[in-house]
Amino acid sequence: MRRNPGLVVGAAMVALVVVIAVISAFWTPYNPTEVSPNRLLPPSANHLMGTDGFGQDIFSRVLVGARSCLLVGVVAVGIGALLGVPLGITAAVKRHSWFGTLIMRATDIVYAFPALLLAIILAAARGSGSTLTAMTAIGIASVPAFARVSRGAALQVLSQDYIVAARSAGITSGGIAVRHVLPNIAPVVLVQVSVSFGLAILAEASLSYLGLGTPPTTPTWGRMIYESQPYLYSDLNLALWPGLFIAIAVLGFNLLGDGLRELVDPTLQDLDR
Amino acid sequence: MASAEPIYRVQDLVRVFSHGPQPVIAVDHVSFEIPAGQRLGIVGESGSGKSTLIRMMAGLRRPSSGDIVFAGQSIVGRRESELSWLRRGVQLVFQDPRSSLDPRMKVADIIAEPLRSRIWQGTKRPDPFSRVNELMAQVGLDPGDRNRYPHQFSGGQRQRIAIARALAPNPRVLIADEAVSALDVSVRAQVLNLFADLVADHGLTLVFVSHDLSVVRHVCDAVLVMQAGHIVEAGPVDQVYSDPREPYTRQLLASVPRLRRD
Amino acid sequence: MIMMSDELLRIEELSVRFAGSSRNALEKISLQIGRGERVGLIGESGSGKSLTALTIMGLLADNAKCRGSIRWQGRELLGLRDAEYSRLRGEEISMVFQEPMTALDPTMRTGRQVAEVLRLHERAPVGKARPRVLEMLADVGITDPQRVADSFPHQLSGGQRQRVLIAMALINTPDLLICDEPTTALDVTVQARVLELLRSGLDRAGSALLFISHDLAVVSQMVDRIAVIYQGRIVEAGTRSQVLENPHHPYTAGLIATADLANVAPGARLPVLDDFWKRAADGQR
Numbered sequence: 001m002r003r004n005p006g007l008v009v010g011a012a013m014v015a016l017v018v019v020i021a022v023i024s025a026f027w028t029p030y031n032p033t034e035v036s037p038n039r040l041l042p043p044s045a046n047h048l049m050g051t052d053g054f055g056q057d058i059f060s061r062v063l064v065g066a067r068s069c070l071l072v073g074v075v076a077v078g079i080g081a082l083l084g085v086p087l088g089i090t091a092a093v094k095r096h097s098w099f100g101t102l103i104m105r106a107t108d109i110v111y112a113f114p115a116l117l118l119a120i121i122l123a124a125a126r127g128s129g130s131t132l133t134a135m136t137a138i139g140i141a142s143v144p145a146f147a148r149v150s151r152g153a154a155l156q157v158l159s160q161d162y163i164v165a166a167r168s169a170g171i172t173s174g175g176i177a178v179r180h181v182l183p184n185i186a187p188v189v190l191v192q193v194s195v196s197f198g199l200a201i202l203a204e205a206s207l208s209y210l211g212l213g214t215p216p217t218t219p220t221w222g223r224m225i226y227e228s229q230p231y232l233y234s235d236l237n238l239a240l241w242p243g244l245f246i247a248i249a250v251l252g253f254n255l256l257g258d259g260l261r262e263l264v265d266p267t268l269q270d271l272d273r
Numbered sequence: 274m275a276s277a278e279p280i281y282r283v284q285d286l287v288r289v290f291s292h293g294p295q296p297v298i299a300v301d302h303v304s305f306e307i308p309a310g311q312r313l314g315i316v317g318e319s320g321s322g323k324s325t326l327i328r329m330m331a332g333l334r335r336p337s338s339g340d341i342v343f344a345g346q347s348i349v350g351r352r353e354s355e356l357s358w359l360r361r362g363v364q365l366v367f368q369d370p371r372s373s374l375d376p377r378m379k380v381a382d383i384i385a386e387p388l389r390s391r392i393w394q395g396t397k398r399p400d401p402f403s404r405v406n407e408l409m410a411q412v413g414l415d416p417g418d419r420n421r422y423p424h425q426f427s428g429g430q431r432q433r434i435a436i437a438r439a440l441a442p443n444p445r446v447l448i449a450d451e452a453v454s455a456l457d458v459s460v461r462a463q464v465l466n467l468f469a470d471l472v473a474d475h476g477l478t479l480v481f482v483s484h485d486l487s488v489v490r491h492v493c494d495a496v497l498v499m500q501a502g503h504i505v506e507a508g509p510v511d512q513v514y515s516d517p518r519e520p521y522t523r524q525l526l527a528s529v530p531r532l533r534r535d
Numbered sequence: 536m537i538m539m540s541d542e543l544l545r546i547e548e549l550s551v552r553f554a555g556s557s558r559n560a561l562e563k564i565s566l567q568i569g570r571g572e573r574v575g576l577i578g579e580s581g582s583g584k585s586l587t588a589l590t591i592m593g594l595l596a597d598n599a600k601c602r603g604s605i606r607w608q609g610r611e612l613l614g615l616r617d618a619e620y621s622r623l624r625g626e627e628i629s630m631v632f633q634e635p636m637t638a639l640d641p642t643m644r645t646g647r648q649v650a651e652v653l654r655l656h657e658r659a660p661v662g663k664a665r666p667r668v669l670e671m672l673a674d675v676g677i678t679d680p681q682r683v684a685d686s687f688p689h690q691l692s693g694g695q696r697q698r699v700l701i702a703m704a705l706i707n708t709p710d711l712l713i714c715d716e717p718t719t720a721l722d723v724t725v726q727a728r729v730l731e732l733l734r735s736g737l738d739r740a741g742s743a744l745l746f747i748s749h750d751l752a753v754v755s756q757m758v759d760r761i762a763v764i765y766q767g768r769i770v771e772a773g774t775r776s777q778v779l780e781n782p783h784h785p786y787t788a789g790l791i792a793t794a795d796l797a798n799v800a801p802g803a804r805l806p807v808l809d810d811f812w813k814r815a816a817d818g819q820r
Binding site: 160161162164165166167168169170171172175179180183184 | 328331332333353356357360361363364365367368369372373374375376377378383386387389390391392435438442
Binding site for chain 3: 530532
């Protein structure tokens, strides 16, 4: 921890987003979706960040936006990790058979598929964009990253003699995956979780901006930027705040991910022997 | 004459690796027998095929052709679920305990691993808790350390943990793959003494693989010398050590570093 | 004043402590190496022997605090700026590590890696370096230097990789070569060959040697003087025959007894270090 300022700063930024998300569940200065005649007010004591084109309080909307941002991150990363990690481990265990190859080719195809396109297809299939559509699309799009990272780490674990010992003790390959591979690749997966979280937030913002994500009734940071478009040259204020918080969240999760990577990378610790 | 039946019979064993551009014959028509209770050394350099040979004997790798009979039954061509008797009867100790012990497992769980698998279906499974304590004491570890992790032990102690795990299912054969090569020379003696004691106390059959003939001479009574997949020399260890027939064996012997005091 | 000019390295009362640790990893170590002299440093894992090598090379992480003195040809090395240290490393002092795979860059052909060392210190142009590299590879017993120079490290055997490292270490004819367990990862036959060509390479270059190992038999084959390190302290030092014929410290006696299996009857119980600690304790009583 001592010489890892990125980790500390990243953790602090992530903590900030989590804290405002929690606060927004209990308290916001105004109803974030209440339309009022006080349109496009500059920041003041009454409206800390001003109001938007519908007279809604930007500060309240930013607070509530943190919640949907985290929700999207949790669900999308959850889908990515819950599908990707088992796929990656299976591909590593079955690396000599056609099944392992098939898994990796399939994830390659998904990898080559833009999340945006996936979201458009899903939205078209369901008839409209929604938070669920966005989360599912982003989650599926992040499966290949989890699968690749897990497979690489699992291959390294599988080359160890304790795997041979487990086999000669009669442990099945499923047992080896759960008992030995999963605990030993957990740190690497954790790093990927953190990085993917940042990417998911960014992707959700883009989807909302395009109108493919969360519906207008729920404030999200991406949606707020979308709605600020007509006023971009007159009232930069509207785009500035949600943009700032997207930057904080994405940067925070990426710094956290890099910091964790440094923490778990054994080559960086060997020198301290 | 049941006692005359060897515990291992290896017949015309071949293993070819065909992953690379050219197929490699790792083990080339090897045949030998191990009488129960023998301490057999297998000596050769890396690439001689000794590791592939013992992995096939332990049922961890399939032979390309030939047969391996353990305790009267062939192990070749069987499915994993049909090998329980082999898994209970044959255990391995590896070269480097850093690689052979899962760093995220407690010592007690490592040692008890062979007791927690399907090989006990239809047989009485020993109680892991008391067995771990018993095994740790046998290999000279403090059973009070059972909840610690491998990195909290020295190299020699870690190899003792690996030996305790190998003894857990009460095997008849212990296969040691370069089990002292990664240890400090000063620790080597302790682990070799432990092997000698355990083999004597439990009436084990020992297969001891090493590139160092002086180590093999100390713990074994018979030796096979392997080179490029073949057995080039075999016999009682004293005879091979004092009167080697093959130039290759002589070269192996001459390479062992001796203490120079002058 | 002959002594002065013959002295290459003088370590005096060197102590090293890592931040957050309550005890010194090295405790007042003193060691001298004369020009062309071959000195062995023997000890077990964790004794501080590799740490000593890294300290001399100035390769310690910055959470290590050093006290005492390391004088190289009369010049103090502790506190030297890294830029000056780099000039020293590879040119005047070079090092061979235990693990030949990790010490080579897996993405670069070995010939280029050897040439790199030469170029960095002699500023020889690329084309000029090639013949010298091939000559050096042949000197360390590589029979087909052309092929080895054009191979990547993973295409070579362990013994070949270690030879490449020795070639890299000796190509600038350093004044001192430090070897840290250079043959531990090798088979005995390969070890014997590598030790032999290391000796002839040193003869040719006229370099001094600091040979670090846990294997006393190997050390005794390579050096004239031996220092024994135990828990960060040097507990015994002297010429090879002084130390091996008449050890004063029980730890040294234990290392000697465990070094050579051929001295013990087959099947008999091998002496272990503990026997000698006990004997020493009994003797004091």
